Amino acid sequence: MTDFQRPRGTRDFPPEEMEQRRIVEDGLRKVARSFNFGEVMTPTFENTELFVAKSGPGIIDEIYAFKDKGDREISLRPELTAAVMRYYVKELHTRPKPLKLYYMGNCFRYERPQKGRYREFWQFGAEIIGAPSLDADAEVLALAYYSVKNLGLNNTVMRIGHLGVLNKFIEELGVSESMKVEVRRMIDKRDFESLRTLPDGAGAKQDVTNRLIELVSLDGGSETLEKAKKLMDGDDISLKELKKLLNILEKYGITDYKLDFGVARGLDYYTGMVFEIDAPNLGAEKQICGGGAYSLSETFGGQPISSTGFAFGFDRLMLARSQDEEELSKLDVYFIPISDDARMKCLEMVTEIRNNGISADIDLLGRKVGKAFGYADTIGAKTAIVIGDKELAEEKVMVKDMATGDQTPINFSELLKHYQN
RNA sequence: GCCGGGGUGGGGUAGUGGUUAUCCUAGGGGCCUGUGGAGCCCCCGUCCCGGGUUCAAUUCUCGGUCCCGGCCCCA
Structure with a gap:
């Protein structure tokens, strides 16, 4: 038997984890929008020269770089800032300043995986372009700060340097x-x-x-x-x-930051304020955010322009908050039809309920009622509905509260209303 | 690239140079042909890959690979 494995340093995410990731992602987006940052997206791969221009030729050893079928030098992006600045220089530079952008995407690095470090990982970042002021630096710091706060990560330290x-x-x-x-x-x-x-x-x-x-x-x-x-x-x-x-x-x-003049960021395009945020409970790879004021536009052929930005290591944010698990969302209603006629009727009801933003599912295996209830219980459905010919004739369903076991008869016409309360 | 620890059904594990590899759990089914959570029974499914030693390797050995932690690096 052939054993298909994931490529090294990559991960699969089950539904429960994806739900958590989306909660975090939505939270970050929400804060960014409240600061009037607009979202952009750039390609997953770029011409290799883009990353070489930003970080030097040594970078090639550390990224997924390859030749495509047209003999072009291509690389999977190891970070997002270079692409955003390329986009700015080529197309966005005529937009009114300051330009406030945010973005999220998967990035790839050819590195040895360890805790909080993977070969495919996600970054969430933001930049203010064209506001050469302390006010812009502060605005960016505030966005990073409140993003972290909003996620409920209290055990973090923001270190600011210059x-x-x-x-x-x-x-x-x-x-x-x-x-x-x-x-x-x-x-x-x-x-x-x-x-x-x-x-x-x-x-x-x-x-x-x-x-x-x-x-x-x-x-x-x-x-x-x-x-x-x-x-x-x-x-x-x-x-x-x-x-x-x-x-x-x-x-x-x-006010709860630390001044740290040792924040060097290892890169020479940073010009002034620099900062990092650590989550001390993460171990060796504890930095969850890094950023500062920089000048990079000219590197990509544009006019020099002051910018300030940061990037979160999204996966590390997830690790940092993983201790306080949240309750997963539960299915609102699980339909158990007993006859073919009842199934047809159920589909109408399922559709109506779904169209009103209430989650509904229906038995697809033709299980016996007892088994179907067992399944509804296992997946944590809040309520279950059984419909057979009896209910069909009376135009009523029995809505069962899965937690208490109580059953309530509801008319077909009242069903949606019942769930909207 | 380097150091250390690991890899036995989907998840968690026991064990062994030799008959049919253990148990738990999950999944499917039955007892129960219209009412879940328990119980009993059945089914499904496994020794990471390759070379070596051996009559025989899941077990010993070497290499690889992947995972975990750390170093280097961290745009």
Whole structure:
């Protein structure tokens, strides 16, 4: 016998899980719409060069890249931002600014699967394009913040940083360009040990190194700003910006964040504010959201334009909230016809009820009544209806409450009304 | 790419170098020909793949593959 397996790192989702996923998805959509973001969708695959342009040729090793039958270099998208920016540059750039977009879709990466990491996964993201302001940064942060809150994920931490602050320090270190990239990586990894060796190996200034380590070790709310100020000797523009941003966030009702200058995001197209949201209960892959202010349009051949955005790891959101299971929706009514004539009548009633937004199902196996009730019970139907020739003659059905076992006679004409209450 | 732990019906498991591989559960049917949740009975369905050792491998061994956790990476 041939054993057909799922490709590695992919998943099947049963109805119960899909219901949960749709609840989360609907919740995210709802919040995004309430912020006046509009949804866009882009292709599942793109020309490989798009992702190379954004992330460099090394990316090819980590994504599903292949040649199609026309010898074109194609890749399954490893993320959604590149495609959205491509779309913006080619077609949406004449739209009134600011452009507020959101999107959700499956993405693919050729990676070793582990908890919260799959080869096919889903992202939900949002961008504000063309609003080069702290107000846009705050609006995006607020969307991410309230999306998480709305899902009931209370055990999460939003960490906000600023690359302007970080980069100033890195510049002052006085190390080579390649070393700067390395330093950023160390900071992102919280690798303080390696940072400490910078003065020896890479010739970084000892004093700056010390202050840099102190900076990225800071951990706290808005009061942390003062500590950072002292480390920077004087009023830094980025720091002032950050202060303004935090003031704005307060108006959004957001104060339970952490300032973290170690949020480096590992990418050089980020320009200012950057942030991440963690769900600490997820283990190694605990980051559920990442984003910030960036400039990417020019990479795809457009005019430079300021943007701010983020992406949620949808599957990680699901993992993070999986502890509090919600009750699944139950079938409203299960029809059990006993004769062929009764079945015909049932179909009319089933259709009428379904057309009024009430869920209804009907026995398709011709089971005996006892078995059919057993099935109705197993699937958790709220009520069941048996119809035979007797009921047909009286134009009545017996509606049985599956929880209590009570039966109520209802006229055919009253049936819909009964369920609408 | 690397490290560790795993893989026995759909799900969960027991067990073994050799007759018919255990039990639970789920699914289908019957006892019960118009009323569910219990019980009893029947049916369905399994040793991840390949090489090696052996008279004989689900068992031992090697490789692969997939799953779980971690490293690397994380656009």
